[in-house]
Amino acid sequence: MYAVLAGGVGAARFLRGLTAIVAPEQVTAIVNVGDDLDRFGLRICPDLDSITYWLAEVVHPEQQWGRADERFTVAEELIRLGHEPWFTLGDRDLALHLHRTEQLRRGLPLSQVTAEVAQAFGVAVRLLPATDDRVETRITTVDGRDLHFQEYWVRERAAPEVAGVHLAGAPLARPAPGVVDALLSADAVLIAPSNPVVSIGTILAVPGIAEALRQTVAPVVGVSPIVGGRVVRGMADRLLPAVGAEVSAAGVAAHYGPGLLDGWVVDHRDADAVGQVAAAGIRCVATDTMMDDVEVAAALARTCLDLAAEVAGEAAGEQAGDAAGEAADEAAGEAADEGAVRAS
């Protein structure tokens, strides 16, 4: 069983690769909900929807989010009625928001609605929101504003300089049912190449999830969202400095830290980071991370699973050694030590 921490599009592409090499039923995606927003009273879950559409193969092929063969009749009418077009909703997309909102109103938790939607779309990967509770990623700007993430990202096109990021509601939030179990019982936990701050960071900000990652015996392997020193998509370059992290493959690994990460996969173009990451106690390999097609994504997923198996093998070796009363294998270095600590 595999658990994947997931943002939106980058995670969706990664999951498509992973499910090309393992059965989708073996995969649980734990998905960011910090970007979720209410518009016209409807609950919109951009990351859950992007993943659902990708895995159902109904995603808009060029846009990479929203629906293929989408129509905008409702949006056109809304503009006529005086609404700003800044967050344009497609008709098909809107139907999902209407359905989700109706089910939530009937008292179903988001996790259950998400499971039903996945089933309706024929998605066999188990999709879990990080939490059923309402959390909201807020961006504070240096000019003193406190924006919903989508306002910052979609309406303001990530132009304002960011002073900080926080997940409103997080202190009272609990992981959705199944999240902690999936992390604790996984054979490997993977961190998709999603935004480390507003996708993965907001998952980890839900109390109990980072703790489960530190407790799990499973190896935790992440994929760098930085390629050639730059973000592949999104605005991580504007957000990483706001949380004190460097915009580089090694910088993101250091941000997650050896307490969380056992392995880190960087792009060939960032191969010089491998030594630096390993020195920080995290096993690191370089490969092709630009998932332009499913074959590259599948090969990347294979690299992640191989790295996870390596870490797990070493940890098992150490445990066996411990059981025999022998000293830990010093050659495994800090990374293995970290793994051993987590396995204990």
Next chain:
Amino acid sequence: MYAVLAGGVGAARFLRGLTAIVAPEQVTAIVNVGDDLDRFGLRICPDLDSITYWLAEVVHPEQQWGRADERFTVAEELIRLGHEPWFTLGDRDLALHLHRTEQLRRGLPLSQVTAEVAQAFGVAVRLLPATDDRVETRITTVDGRDLHFQEYWVRERAAPEVAGVHLAGAPLARPAPGVVDALLSADAVLIAPSNPVVSIGTILAVPGIAEALRQTVAPVVGVSPIVGGRVVRGMADRLLPAVGAEVSAAGVAAHYGPGLLDGWVVDHRDADAVGQVAAAGIRCVATDTMMDDVEVAAALARTCLDLAAEVAGEAAGEQAGDAAGEAADEAAGEAADEGAVRAS
């Protein structure tokens, strides 16, 4: 100035005729909201919308409600997600519901939202909901169920036998701002050929509206919704008996009663009702009431205004007579007496 009590399609056609002979700015339509319903959390106002679409000339020409050039992408997706198609929403229609619901959520009263929507659609008739408060037409059936009107009408196709009709919420409802003023200051009040029970009856059930109709000095003239002894559209034949009224042109006039009505316009096919209605103290004329085109509707509206002018003229004559200390003109009969009483 003219005030019109209005249901949905029948009233819309009548208003189109009226605005062909008087300036639309002179017309206030007081519209039934008892059929309003929430679907997917969205407030749907069938009668207000039908009238808006008709007067904006964007109504579906065959269906006579909903939008011309409508699309159903959202509805198709909702069916995929497991929803019943019993109340199919068009995409364009849905946009209006989203807008209205958003404005109501922001705290605007329905009357203000309605005015803004009318303006966006270029409708110059002043549209007022009977009330800004939430009321709901409920149908109790002989098999003991209590249905929302739309459940009875759309989902169950008016099949269940009706035991009674009530307007839930009515005791606490107040007329929307402008409603009572429009009735008291009108030169004529017209009652559209809408369902006497679940369109007009639910307007009159809002405390203060029937009283204003009885108090106004304006003549009150209605159009029979019964043609040739049968309902033109809708299910008044199933509802009139439930409120103790006869399904006939004279029966509906008697249901409103001479305390409310000064004049009654019936179809040629019901000309035999004229004497019976007049005997009950209501002036009555027969004309063509089948508004298949705008010319017939305009001629019908003209007949209504002429009848109103006749009633007003007689009432004025009587008042003048009263002022001169003379006895009331007995030739005016009971109908004029009724008008005089109301004018006093």
